[in-house]
Amino acid sequence: MLIDPRRWLFREQRFLALFLLGAALVAGFVALAGEMQEGETHAFDIAILKALRVPGDPAHLIGPGWLQTVATDITALGGVTVLTLVSLLAIAFLLLRGRWRQAGFTVLATLGGAVMGHLLKGLFARSRPEAVPHLVEVTSLSFPSGHSLNSAIVYLTLAVMIARSFTDRTSRVFTVAVAVLLVLAIGCTRVLLGVHYPTDVLGGWTLGAAWALLVGVVADVLQKQHRIEEPSNGQGEAKAPPHDSSA
Template structure:
């Protein structure tokens, strides 16, 4: 094995180990959070945080200027099923137009599988919605982990990882993933501001979504390394 090939191999394996360690940390964090939530140890924190986002004396009024509430309602829709499905479909179509058929198929499988996994988690924990403050949007599903936070992390981060794999430039990859991460954080905060999720719901959603996206990214990297998926950079002819 040539020296350059050896260095490339070592660098690749180092990134894999770091990714696996981060994934393990996210998974452990979610399990710990879920355990504390199930035992009721987070109740005081959850309730206090939500009430801190409301006007003292009238918990039906959120803090902040008048324009903030409608803005939060608009932004929270970015984590809804309709928008996420549309974004996923557009991302797959984008990859197909670039001739990246295998990458497009994998992306559809990764995002769809993540959404299904999230739904199973909600059914497993069956946590009721917050009653500490009035809800500022209508909700009718279970609470833990937050579907908007979890699905937006699964979809946006997975798509960011997959689309960034189409580019060779590190700066471009980091920008794409950074924008997705900021969007995910924003959507999670809207669920707290609107009073429809506890902080632990949102944290749980973020950790699961990030772990899923990371796992999908690691698998995609392996597939590209083994020439079983289109390579970063130049599109297929």
């Protein structure tokens, strides 16, 4: 079968662009972590935290009275309980669509990302900010932000995997866009509530996005090799990997 050279070139250029983007995200995280450990980001972090509080009364956020309630509700979307529930529902969705291998790959991707985040927190061992009072209870270490990292890993990874269930561009773009907005909102609330430095959140975002990007590239390769299900045929049925008759 002849291969369309233009299509092949587009795929190669797309893969290169994704690779460069992923490398840039990882490099950004490494650079940020280095600056953080050297104390270069401390003044910036403290300035942002204090700018979000009422002058002379750091126990209260600037802005309307309902802002703290909204921030508390949104930040819960990045907690372990909600992320676990969302992951289980998304995996159930894939299973109901008959996408067994894709569901299994999603489990490995989300669990792998969570383990990575846990190990990095222990590696950097950064204490929580004390410049302003915490508006929600926290007990773990600070860098990278677990809510920012884990929400990026879970929501972006699930969005990438679920988007791969559709053939139309609109559904794919909408699915990923919703996940991106959700991740950004969760990260911002961690700074608003005073439980993370801004650089904690930036670190979580960059690393989480890099992980989700890696998952998307690997899934793309596996689909092309027919090792996981391809996008649906428009009738809600997954294109299953071909059966290996030599097995």
